Amino acid sequence: MNLTLYVWRQKDAEDKGSLEKYDARDINHHMSFLEMLDVVNEGLIQEGVDPIAFDHDCREGICGMCSLMINGRAHGPEKATTVCQLHMRHFKDGDTIYIEPWRAKAFPVTKDLIVDRSAFDRVMQAGGFVSVNTGGAPDANALPIPKANADVAFDAAACIGCGACVASCKNASAMLFVSAKVSQFALLPQGHAERKQRVEKMIAQMDEEGFGNCTNYYECEAACPKEISVRFIAKMNREYLMATIAK
Amino acid sequence: MKLESKVPSGPLAEKWDKHRFESKLVNPANKRKFSAIVVGSGLAGAAGAASLAELGYNVSCFCYQDSPRRAHSIAAQGGINASKNYQNDGDSTWRLFYDTIKGGDFRSREANVYRLAQVANNIIDQCVAQGVPFARDYGGLLDNRSFGGAQVSRTFYARGQTGQQLLLGAYSALSRQIGKGQVRMYPRAEMLDVVVVDGRARGIVVRDMVTGKISSHAADAVVLATGGYGNVFYLATYAKGCNVTAAYKAYKKGALFANPCFTQIHPTCIPVSGEYQSKLTLMSESLRNDGRIWVPKNRDDKRAAADIPEDERDYYLERKYPSFGNLAPRDISSRSAKEVVDDGRGVGETGVGVYLDFADAIKRLGKNVIEERYGNLFQMYERITGEDPYTVPMRIYPASHYTMGGLWVDYNLESTIPALFVAGEANFSDHGANRLGASALMQGLADGYFVLPYTLGNHFARAGVSNIKADHPEFKKAEEEVKERINKLLSINGKRSPDTFHRALGKIMWEYCGMGRNATGLKKALQEIPALREEFWQDLKVMGSADELNQQLELAGRVADFLEIGEVMCYDALTREESCGAHFREEYQTEEGEALRNDRDFCYVSAWEYTGVGKEPNLHKEPLVFENVELTTRSYK
Ligand SMILES: Cc1cc2nc3c(=O)[nH]c(=O)nc-3n(C[C@H](O)[C@H](O)[C@H](O)COP(=O)(O)OP(=O)(O)OC[C@H]3O[C@@H](n4cnc5c(N)ncnc54)[C@H](O)[C@@H]3O)c2cc1C
Ligand code: SF4
Ligand code: FES
Numbered sequence: 001m002n003l004t005l006y007v008w009r010q011k012d013a014e015d016k017g018s019l020e021k022y023d024a025r026d027i028n029h030h031m032s033f034l035e036m037l038d039v040v041n042e043g044l045i046q047e048g049v050d051p052i053a054f055d056h057d058c059r060e061g062i063c064g065m066c067s068l069m070i071n072g073r074a075h076g077p078e079k080a081t082t083v084c085q086l087h088m089r090h091f092k093d094g095d096t097i098y099i100e101p102w103r104a105k106a107f108p109v110t111k112d113l114i115v116d117r118s119a120f121d122r123v124m125q126a127g128g129f130v131s132v133n134t135g136g137a138p139d140a141n142a143l144p145i146p147k148a149n150a151d152v153a154f155d156a157a158a159c160i161g162c163g164a165c166v167a168s169c170k171n172a173s174a175m176l177f178v179s180a181k182v183s184q185f186a187l188l189p190q191g192h193a194e195r196k197q198r199v200e201k202m203i204a205q206m207d208e209e210g211f212g213n214c215t216n217y218y219e220c221e222a223a224c225p226k227e228i229s230v231r232f233i234a235k236m237n238r239e240y241l242m243a244t245i246a247k
Numbered sequence: 248m249k250l251e252s253k254v255p256s257g258p259l260a261e262k263w264d265k266h267r268f269e270s271k272l273v274n275p276a277n278k279r280k281f282s283a284i285v286v287g288s289g290l291a292g293a294a295g296a297a298s299l300a301e302l303g304y305n306v307s308c309f310c311y312q313d314s315p316r317r318a319h320s321i322a323a324q325g326g327i328n329a330s331k332n333y334q335n336d337g338d339s340t341w342r343l344f345y346d347t348i349k350g351g352d353f354r355s356r357e358a359n360v361y362r363l364a365q366v367a368n369n370i371i372d373q374c375v376a377q378g379v380p381f382a383r384d385y386g387g388l389l390d391n392r393s394f395g396g397a398q399v400s401r402t403f404y405a406r407g408q409t410g411q412q413l414l415l416g417a418y419s420a421l422s423r424q425i426g427k428g429q430v431r432m433y434p435r436a437e438m439l440d441v442v443v444v445d446g447r448a449r450g451i452v453v454r455d456m457v458t459g460k461i462s463s464h465a466a467d468a469v470v471l472a473t474g475g476y477g478n479v480f481y482l483a484t485y486a487k488g489c490n491v492t493a494a495y496k497a498y499k500k501g502a503l504f505a506n507p508c509f510t511q512i513h514p515t516c517i518p519v520s521g522e523y524q525s526k527l528t529l530m531s532e533s534l535r536n537d538g539r540i541w542v543p544k545n546r547d548d549k550r551a552a553a554d555i556p557e558d559e560r561d562y563y564l565e566r567k568y569p570s571f572g573n574l575a576p577r578d579i580s581s582r583s584a585k586e587v588v589d590d591g592r593g594v595g596e597t598g599v600g601v602y603l604d605f606a607d608a609i610k611r612l613g614k615n616v617i618e619e620r621y622g623n624l625f626q627m628y629e630r631i632t633g634e635d636p637y638t639v640p641m642r643i644y645p646a647s648h649y650t651m652g653g654l655w656v657d658y659n660l661e662s663t664i665p666a667l668f669v670a671g672e673a674n675f676s677d678h679g680a681n682r683l684g685a686s687a688l689m690q691g692l693a694d695g696y697f698v699l700p701y702t703l704g705n706h707f708a709r710a711g712v713s714n715i716k717a718d719h720p721e722f723k724k725a726e727e728e729v730k731e732r733i734n735k736l737l738s739i740n741g742k743r744s745p746d747t748f749h750r751a752l753g754k755i756m757w758e759y760c761g762m763g764r765n766a767t768g769l770k771k772a773l774q775e776i777p778a779l780r781e782e783f784w785q786d787l788k789v790m791g792s793a794d795e796l797n798q799q800l801e802l803a804g805r806v807a808d809f810l811e812i813g814e815v816m817c818y819d820a821l822t823r824e825e826s827c828g829a830h831f832r833e834e835y836q837t838e839e840g841e842a843l844r845n846d847r848d849f850c851y852v853s854a855w856e857y858t859g860v861g862k863e864p865n866l867h868k869e870p871l872v873f874e875n876v877e878l879t880t881r882s883y884k
Contacts, residue, residue, distance in 0.1 A: 012795065030520045030633075038525055038746070045744045045799070050790050053798055055313065057486040059526045061627070062411055063317040078630075085630050110457055111796040118434070121314050125426035129419035130378045134298040134696045137369070137376035141333060144387030154380040154405065157412060161316055190378045 001027050001093035007052055008100040010109050029089040036088055053112040061085040064160030068113055069100040074164035074223040082225040102163050104172035106210045117163050119209035126205035127198040128181045130190050143189060153187040156180045158226045165220035171212030176220040178206050179236035180228050186239050196243035203240060250854055250869040253657040254358040259875045263362045267701055271708035278303035281707045282466040284451055286438045286493055288315030290417055291671025292472030294695025297420035300429035302700055307464055309433045311488055316418040319474055319486040323410025324531040326394055326402035327688040329367040334391050338399040340364045346397060347686055351679020352828035353878050358658060359676045366697040367689050371403055373696055377416040381405050395532050395684020402685045407531055407623045413688055439729045441497045442722050448667035449715045452725045459794035461729055463722035467713045468666045468703055475650035475672040477510060479809045481753025483647035484516055484529040490805040491812045494654050494673050502662040503854035505655035505675035508820035511682055511829050512762050513648030514580035517631055518600035527646040528631055531624055532684050535573045537608035540564050542601050546591040552602055552640045563587055571883040578681045578829040581645035585762045595642045604640035651678040655854040659702035670694035680828025733793050736803045741786030745803040748783045752813055760817050765833040769821040777861050780810040815855055815864055825849045846878050
């Protein structure tokens with residue numbers, strides 16, 4: 001199939017950037033979306049045009065590196081699918097596709113489709129851990145954890161830190177990402193000792209990074225490739241309330 | 248050069264304790280005076296960096312991704328081994344040790360493997376304490392499964408995302424130390440050289456992948472935890488950025504490269520669908536617990552799977568290995584798949600694949616049980632192939648997955664360059680000629696959490712604080728060399744992109760140094776690789792400049808190094824005139840086509856010394872001495 005692409009090109013963080021038009025020819029429907037871009041890039045190189053820069057690594061939907069807005073949707077049209085796992089069979093001959101980077105104040109564009117998501121790392125550094133040093137941990141089975149809690153904690157822990165939730169939110173809120181980590185630890189006994197300070201610190205850092213507020217549009221949940229539930233946002237709000245009341 | 252393994256004397260089970268006792272300690276007040284560079288933030292790197300920082304050392308950590316959380320370890324699916332014996336099925340440290348050394352076809356060091364088995368249980372404790380959500384049973388205790396040819400259930404898992412959850416645990420420990428200022432993290436930073444001063448590793452040269460700036464970093468010790476080099480085959484289950492560059496630069500600076508030809512080809516990956524393919528996706532081996540592998544008995548049988556009657560199917564693993572059946576070890580399963588495909592009995596559009604069929608399991612256990620066990624994998628398969636594995640058997644084929652070979656290290660994980668340590672998949676130490684399932688995660692975390700903190704401490708205490716800083720002339724020299732090479736890559740101005748060379752190399756490696764190898768083929772590869780390399784340096788085209796984010800330039804640098812390591816792999820495969828583990832030399836097989844190991848002549852580690860590009864490297868041998876296990880022929884019949 002043949003496609004028309006409009007791709008965001010921006011030389012570096014300072015550059016203004018613009019959408020450029022490219023043709024994608026002879027695309028096989030078994031290709032992944034990123035393989036389609038590889039083919040386009042190979043053509044650009046042959047023409048002497050700077051290839052399109054985009055983030056990717058594992059190409060199997062788990063590292064969270066890939067991050068494209070496709071026709072205005074984070075990770076494209078397929079539900080619960082990262083863009084590296086999106087295949088061209090979901091497009092048809094003659095389609096026009098707009099490809100843009102994540103857009104959020106806290107995620108400045110580095111080049112073309114690549115953004116800087118280090119704000120997520122700083123939120124994690126503020127409290128996304130259990131303070132336990134290496135060595136001296138008790139036997140792993142000394143602490144039974146009800147399967148139901150462990151399962152929900154896992155649902156939260158499945159977040160890949162891609163940032164699609166932020167990119168798809170009108171307010172560029174990071175609530176889904178932050179609440180996933182807060183909830184994972186709030187649901188597990190290991191996380192209890194630091195429960196209050198964790199939620200406070202992570203939220204404070206989230207605000208400092210310039211992420212917006214949550215006004216319950218739930219676009220984040222719809223875009224999330226790991227189907228992280230907005231129930232975790234409610235859980236984080238409760239955790240936060242409890243922490244501040246305790247003060 | 249004499250290779251000293253530095254394995255402590257005494258009974259096997261007491262070696263590690265004894266070694267720790269004999270190690271010198273750094274006074275707590277002095278720890279802050281020492282610094283370590285950790286390259287890599289995968290399981291080995293993140294665990295090591297965090298643990299060293301917790302002890303009070305100053306750590307700098309580097310990774311090429313935009314965040315340490317994205318290291319390739321994140322992609323591991325199946326699980327991690329330990330001999331907790333929670334299932335009461337007869338597991339023990341000794342059994343885990345024995346299985347691992349036997350699985351490696353007796354080409355690894357006893358003492359290292361035993362230590363690995365010893366600390367494995369601590370890893371599980373540590374991870375649970377961090378909040379890693381391992382699978383649990385209804386009583387709230389940890390669940391286990393049997394995995395990758397083990398006859399006990401010793402594998403801990405977190406759905407199909409064990410690597411992700413373990414890495415996020417290590418990343419959280421690392422993040423805590425970054426937040427405290429004890430670790431300085433450098434993401435989007437590519438290490439391009441090791442700096443050696445007076446015979447000791449003193450630091451590294453790094454390229455900032457956003458600005459292109461080249462900078463030097465000095466420390467009292469350098470740890471490489473940069474993962475495996477399996478992307479030398481181009482099509483692999485590795486993340487696209489995985490590379491040999493860090494390890495290769497160390498090799499060029501004098502570190503020996505051990506057993507480079509020991510590379511693992513994983514039996515259960517989704518087959519190639521076309522020329523444009525950029526990577527292959529692994530389907531967790533746990534699928535083999537319930538799936539049955541088969542091909543048609545007749546050649547070129549084009550019927551749909553469902554139309555092939557039971558008596559015209561060849562369940563070849565069950566037939567050849569009745570006691571292990573579909574769970575036969577990876578090397579054996581992969582090779583058997585190649586055999587039937589070479590015989591013209593492969594399935595799918597390309598004929599390069601075999602069936603992994605769940606029909607019987609679904610009949611026996613019900614669709615919901617299968618969905619609970621493998622739901623996410625089935626989904627992933629469907630997403631990629633567009634076929635529903637609940638109704639049509641999966642198609643699988645082997646792909647490059649892991650490298651047992653790596654930089655040579657002694658018992659302390661120190662390479663032949665003093666003060667240069669190597670951890671995780673980047674070293675060669677624990678898996679011999681073949682790695683068992685769920686033991687790479689174990690080794691990465693063992694190295695990072697439980698070995699490096701001790702052996703680096705001992706190193707610091709003995710060597711004292713280094714007074715060499717990053718402005719030393721050797722650093723400047725290394726920086727200049729790095730810049731020169733980058734400029735060279737950019738100035739060739741030929742016609743071919745780095746990716747096309749990478750693909751071409753991959754084809755040579757897969758053909759001649761893949762699942763089956765022979766002298767004629769390897770010699771051919773040893774002619775084709777240098778020719779391709781020559782062409783690379785004549786006809787490469789890299790767009791853009793050195794001082795910007797330039798993905799083509801990054802790739803070109805990595806491909807250049809793959810074009811050299813590929814040759815070392817072929818030399819290694821050519822000189823190892825035996826079949827062992829994943830290294831199958833077609834000339835050395837039994838009448839039934841099984842690997843023929845030669846303990847009399849090849850019971851050693853091959854450690855290669857760099858002598859110049861395109862020159863045959865020097866071979867050094869570390870004899871393997873087995874005092875505690877008897878060398879037996881692996882039999883999975
Ligand atoms: C699909 C898949 C599934 C797997 N499943 C399992 C499993 O179920 N069980 C199991 O035990 N094993 C499994 N493995 C193997 C296992 O995941 C790896 O061997 C292990 O995670 C490697 O960890 P590591 O820390 O050594 O390296 P990696 O996780 O590969 O980390 C390498 C690090 O080094 C950095 N780096 C590399 N080069 C440079 C450079 N030049 N400059 C700067 N930084 C650099 C990277 O940024 C990264 O942070 C699997 C592997 C694959 C591919
Ligand atoms: S919550 Fe979902 S969308 Fe947001 S970072 Fe995590 S995985 Fe990505
Ligand atoms: S590239 Fe890793 S999730 Fe898409």
